[in-house]
Amino acid sequence: MEAKKILLVEDDPNFGAVLKDYLMINDFEVTLAKNGMEGFEKFKKDTFDLCILDVMMPYKDGYTLAREIREKNQEVPIIFLTAKTLKEDVLKGYKVGADDYLNKPFDSEVLLMKIKAIIQRKASEVKPDTTKFEFEIGKFHLNSKLRFLTYPGQEPIKLSPKECELLKMLALHENDLMPRELALTKIWRDDNYFTSRSMDVYIAKLRKFLKQDENVEILNIHGEGFRLVVKK
């Protein structure tokens, strides 16, 4: 499985660094911010699987940050770290939408357990087939759950996860612009030179598959992204 991304917002530099290291050793990708302000900036620039927020921070406390994060994203799990054990604080945290609450000092293994449990839970919540996974693309039929693409009178083509996700994302924007950045942040989970090259490779692969139907093609919009055109 791909490494999960964690946003860690902690003003104590020592503690922050240690925790970051510990999480990284355990195969998480960690972005560390040293206050609420910075945390929010970093949150906006990337896609995280989990946020761990210290409650007591200068300028912007954990609750405020959590509320801002919730405005942008209702899904992402949030864990609070706090030195306080006061009931009101714990309840306040839950009300803001926390998924869990940890008192400092806490045991790192316990944190790890909780992180895994929470990420696991979230993953299973999304499962109910609310997400569309079947698409008609010209004469093609795409099943993105079973990851294959069929063309009349032919064996289904098996797609790799990336091929499949990319084609799905294009299909979701059929005849419209699918911004490069969108695919990169959602599928590659990182928007940089290399992932961008990698994406080009996948676009080429998809074009190969799709060229059987001359009414279907993937156009590039220079500097913007791609467009799956289906003539009808």
Added chain:
Amino acid sequence: MEAKKILLVEDDPNFGAVLKDYLMINDFEVTLAKNGMEGFEKFKKDTFDLCILDVMMPYKDGYTLAREIREKNQEVPIIFLTAKTLKEDVLKGYKVGADDYLNKPFDSEVLLMKIKAIIQRKASEVKPDTTKFEFEIGKFHLNSKLRFLTYPGQEPIKLSPKECELLKMLALHENDLMPRELALTKIWRDDNYFTSRSMDVYIAKLRKFLKQDENVEILNIHGEGFRLVVKK
């Protein structure tokens, strides 16, 4: 909604009674047992939506009880109560399959919050019909209760428990994805490298059985799971 049933196993009679009352006020139906032995007896006699187990109990501790409960029922959520904050204990609890962990003294409102969250979560999980035990798989007929697989004009093949459960799980998802993780957690009760290898071995065994009918095959969906394909 109908009142949810909770099995509360707590050896301290005072604390037990207070907690029971509190939960009943909050519209739960509570069965109180005062030790592990009694807890297990009551568990077998009824159907509960949640079990709350004290860890420290005479005769039979909470972990042992949890393991027994899990043997009977893989679904029911379990929350541990403990006075200990020792790391090993918390970890032990999670390993036995706990859904959550609460330290005593804890805040009852927090407990309530957790109970609701857990019951809610379980409710939203979809479960395939596990009671069915006869399946038509192409020309094969599977009886998963008597554990045999028949093919026209042939002696029935006897299946081992694991072979049988795995084939059944595949059959329940016929032509659809059966996630690897699902089989591992349900059949092997553990999702790790070794159980995963073990599962591969069983897939190979099943393929051997099934290859007599060329319209039946088990396909792998890389990184996702398997798919029992039956062409018709």
Added chain:
DNA sequence: AAATATATTAACCAAAGATTAACATAAAAA
């Protein structure tokens, strides 16, 4: 024409899966 962005192919590496066999253990039979 220089810089930037995209296209395509191929080489490479890592992860996942398949298969066979060895080993361990528990249930059944002698």
Added chain:
DNA sequence: TTTTTATGTTAATCTTTGGTTAATATATTT
């Protein structure tokens, strides 16, 4: 009880698949 037999796990090995990067070519914009 000891011996078989059935079942399941672990190991070893091989194959396939998936994804990134590099190399090179072609477009597009400034």
